[in-house]
Amino acid sequence: MSAGIDPQAESSERTPQQARKQQLAAAVRAAAANAADEVGGGLALIFAAAPGESGIECASRLRAAAGFSSAQAARDAAQTLLPEVRDALEHRAVGSYGAHPSLGERGVGGTQVHPLICEDRLHGALVIASPAALDSVGQQKVAARVEGLSLRLDHAHMLEQSAEMSDVLRQVDTKHEDKQEEILKLSEALFAQDIELLRSNEKLNKIEKLKNDFIERMSRELRTPVNGIIESIISVLTGENESLSDTAKASLRRALDDGTGFLRTLQNIIDLWRIQRSELPVEVQDVNFRETVDEAIFSLQDDIEGKPLTVEQQLQEPFPKIRTDLTKINQILFLMLDNAVKFTPQGKIEIAARVNDGRLHCEIRDTGVGICTDDQQYIFDEFYQVDEPASDKYRGAGLGLALVRNLIILLEGEIAVRSEVGAGSTFIFSIPVQVVG
Structure with a gap:
């Protein structure tokens, strides 16, 4: 408005x-x-x-x-x-x-x-x-x-x-030449300001164009070669290549993980950019929420393995079929679970969800490191990372929760956080959905 x-x-x-x-x-x-x-x-x-x-x-x-x-x-x-x-x-x-x-x-x-x-x-x-x-x-x-x-x-x-x-x-008498001269000076100043206004508008347009060109170039020039590298690594790892030592294979798997993570960060940047430009459409379809949660957990299995960490589900029984944007729900769950796994070295992660009054309510609780009160107001900002020595050991570009919030707002939902240092965090979000059974 x-x-x-x-x-x-x-x-x-x-x-x-x-x-x-x-x-x-x-x-x-x-x-x-x-x-x-x-x-x-x-x-x-x-x-x-x-x-x-x-x-x-x-x-x-x-x-x-x-x-x-x-x-x-x-x-x-x-x-x-x-x-x-x-x-x-x-x-x-x-x-x-x-x-x-x-x-x-x-x-x-x-x-x-x-x-x-x-x-x-x-x-x-x-x-x-x-x-x-x-x-x-x-x-x-x-x-x-x-x-x-x-x-x-x-x-x-x-x-x-x-x-x-x-x-x-x-x-008054037109002989007041000093007034005429003052008007002339004002007219000259107005003309100069007209030029400045044009330059100001050109500056705004140039900034916007530079930003758009950078995002498009990054999308094209980085995604294509990274995809090629990932495909090559997968091809080597899945092929019958006995000359590769176990150490070499482990190095390739780490490179594959790093490449996949980089590609995901790049996609997050592009998605944020598209949301801000209102270019990311909402596509409503039938969603089996239980299966979507299982898929998100499975995608993080490699990160969970090797940690004394369990993931538990507390979903409404029976969970109704709903209609919303499947891709965005999948992305939201993955990013929130990825954040919980990243900052929970041991303990438990719980996913609770229910549908009530035409809204999907979901909580993701962890027993991780927690977030101090001063940081909680900033954690949904783009590129924000908690400023403490322990944060150096946690991977990430500070985009996950920013994208989560933007996706939830795009779906006309809300998100909040409760946390205490050393006692874990709870993220709560709700979005409107259509219940179909």
């Missing part, structure tokens, strides 16, 4: 001033919608003074919002965040905050408040709340958006000043 908070009334005969205000309102609404999209489907609020106004009180008025379910929800969020907005305006500095409870899932990645300043002229603030912590590309896009919006607001204020001076000159 993208909306202007104070829309202008339509008029069959608009004055130039009304036309400028409506054009600015449309540009601000578009900026809010684009900003929300650029942070992966988050939330955006734009506070700004109207052209001709100045001061923090005027600059902290809500003008547009995007990503909210209704205009009232946007107003409520704006009222809640007003202290942070005024702080950013007073100090003319970016404010970064954790997830705000009132912003829901779209804001769990944290909130940023960016003052909108052009050549030391303060015009307002852009508030961004994202569903995941912003990476460097996301930060660059937000910075470019802030720069472009600051220029656009400054442009509107200078236009208003120019119009006011023109009105004054029409009412």
Whole structure:
């Protein structure tokens, strides 16, 4: 949902001033919608003074919002965040905050408040709340958006000043050459800002293109050779090759495991990218959940073997047939079990699941190392890994749980975690499903 908070009334005969205000309102609404999209489907609020106004009180008025379910929800969020907005305006500095409870899932990645300043002229603030912590590309896009919006607001204020001076000159003696010269300077500055606005938009488009080109190139240039290497290793291991020693075969198996893990990480990156671009479709089909759990456990058998570790299932009896996206459920279960196996050197992993009121509820509990309270708010962020010495011995790129959360959100579900250091972790998720029997 993208909306202007104070829309202008339509008029069959608009004055130039009304036309400028409506054009600015449309540009601000578009900026809010684009900003929300650029942070992966988050939330955006734009506070700004109207052209001709100045001061923090005027600059902290809500003008547009995007990503909210209704205009009232946007107003409520704006009222809640007003202290942070005024702080950013007073100090003319970016404010970064954790997830705000009132912003829901779209804001769990944290909130940023960016003052909108052009050549030391303060015009307002852009508030961004994202569903995941912003990476460097996301930060660059937000910075470019802030720069472009600051220029656009400054442009509107200078236009208003120019119009006011023109009105004054029409009412007084035209011999006031100093006023004419000031208007000329303003016109030159407005032209220069038009050029800067074009450059700002070009910068945003260039960042997006570079990101997309990199993902596509990585997909093509890395997956193909890695697949070829894996197939060659499998061919050697399954063939009748007596010249290979046991040590050589063990080395090849390790290389096969590493290659498969690398390919899986690469696929996780691509899937995250496709979800953020809304290019990963949901394909609903019949799902035998019990079989899906068995397949996920079997896929991790090599990692489980050699550990004093048991995996137990506590599934509803009888478990009903459901309809949802089989591929994504399989991926979610594998990634969550892989995470549990990785951080549970010994003990037990339990999978509990039931269907109730049209939702699949699932818990994965382990007796592993656990997660400290400070880390729990970040574990679903992309590339995040717990910062402790023990983490060096655990493989992974910090993408598994980030992808899990994105897949669950894609399926319109929810996920949460309970954990204590040394006492294990419990991950709980639920998604809507169709019950077919």
